[in-house]
Amino acid sequence: MSTPRPAARRGLSRRALSHRVLARLAVLSLALGSAVAALPARAEGVLRIAQQFGTLYTPFHVMKEKGLIEQHGKALGIDITVDWSRLSGGSAVNDALLAGNIDIASAGIGPFLTLWDKTRGTAQEVKVVGAFGAQPNFLLSNNPDVKTIKDLTARDRIAMPVAGVSVQARILQLAAEQAFGPGQAKKLDGLMVTLPHPDATAALIGGGTEITAHLSNAPFQNQALKDPKVHKVFSSYDIFGGPVTPTVAYATVKFRQDNPKTYKAFLDAFAEATRWVEAHKQEAAQIYVKVEQSKLDPAFVAEVLSDPEVQYTLVPLGTLKFADFMNRIGAIKAKPASFRDFTFEDLHAASGS
Incomplete structure (x- = not known):
């Protein structure tokens, strides 16, 4: 029959064991923490885009039909899988973006400004990637x-x-x-x-x-x-009092930081598609009808795209008037001094408003 160790010795042994375990756990925790910190929030090469209704989304239709995002991704050395979804209304789009269900949102400048004002300075801060051109409502x-x-x-x-x-x-x-x-x-x-x-x-x-x-x-x-x-x-x-870009595409600052190549592929594709629609309105109309599975006559859609009041540009126009009004009625707290306050740097060299 073994003789029990004195209580004091048992205490020392447990403390020593406890110190050794804690030391090992600390090393493991540090290693895991370093590994997690080294990983991006989500791997590059996946892009989830939400769009709504109307011919102002024709650049998105062109991007989808021609695979432009995937092409620009390959030029940057990555394969991009694009998931397109359809939502109606800026509130639904904003909810999806905040929930992490989409990466690129598209909605009216009003819903965008509401979300921008709400998220400024937070981990979910949003900014405009590009506008869908000026078009009257x-x-x-x-x-x-x-x-x-x-x-x-x-x-x-x-x-x-x-x-x-x-x-x-x-x-x-x-x-x-x-x-x-x-x-x-x-x-x-x-x-x-x-x-x-x-x-x-x-x-x-x-x-x-x-x-x-x-x-x-x-x-x-x-x-x-x-x-x-x-x-x-x-x-x-x-x-x-003049042209306004009523609808914009936007994303979180974090998504752009964590996925620089995917973001750039989208921006380059968006810019290319916008230029292409401006130069190829007949073909763009056919793509719109095909992608939307619309019963509209392509000639009628081409007429809409060729309206002299429509301008094809990624640069926001007239949006500060929206912001000033929304601030005045209390819909947003912040009053931007420039369109650059709520857009990514890629647009800052242009003359927006």
Whole structure:
């Protein structure tokens, strides 16, 4: 029968063992920590992109059809797998970006500015990669009594992708402020109805629903205006005093930092596609119809793309007017001094606004 060791000796042995274990754990922890720190947040070569509806997304259609992102990735020495998804409304896009479900978001400048303001200085800070070009948004109506927004009544309903916060909602709010005076920006908010552009167009043309107006975009506004019952109430260019890039592509600063080659491949492809659409509107129209599986005549889409009011550029235009207005009504806290405050450095050499 063995003799138990004295309590003091047992204590020393346990302490010594404890010190040795802790020392080994510390070394292991340091090694694991160094290994984790050396890894990027996500491996290069995977890109998840969200887009919405309209011909302003034609550069994305061209990128997809021609495999431009993959081509530019190979030029940089990486194979890129691209996943395209379709969402409706800036709120859904922003939620997907914050949840880490997409890498490149695309939405109106209003929803973007809301997210930029919310994430400034945080790990999820977002900035604009590029704009989808300048293009007007029309307020349309099938109510013959509505000549200006002052003619809208409680019986009217105005469709837009997301009531209250979409780029269309902000356009209507600014128009209301101009028409009814300071402090009246949200006077017509109660008339807004959330509806995707295709559904809103069908409702406006078909009639028989509560929808009597639609703050639209191309090609839906052009399609609706072919119907004699539909007329234009105003253009966003009237409200902002000139061309505006209403929709932008954006990403988190962290994604750009962690995936520099994937990001550059996307940016280079986006720029190439934008230039290509400008120079090849007929072919671009055919690609739009093919990718969208649209029933529209390619000649009609080419006419939309060739509208002299449309400018093909990645550089934001008129966006500071959006930001100033949103700051004035309390929608965002920060008031950017320049478009460079909310865009990546790649655009800073250009003359944006």
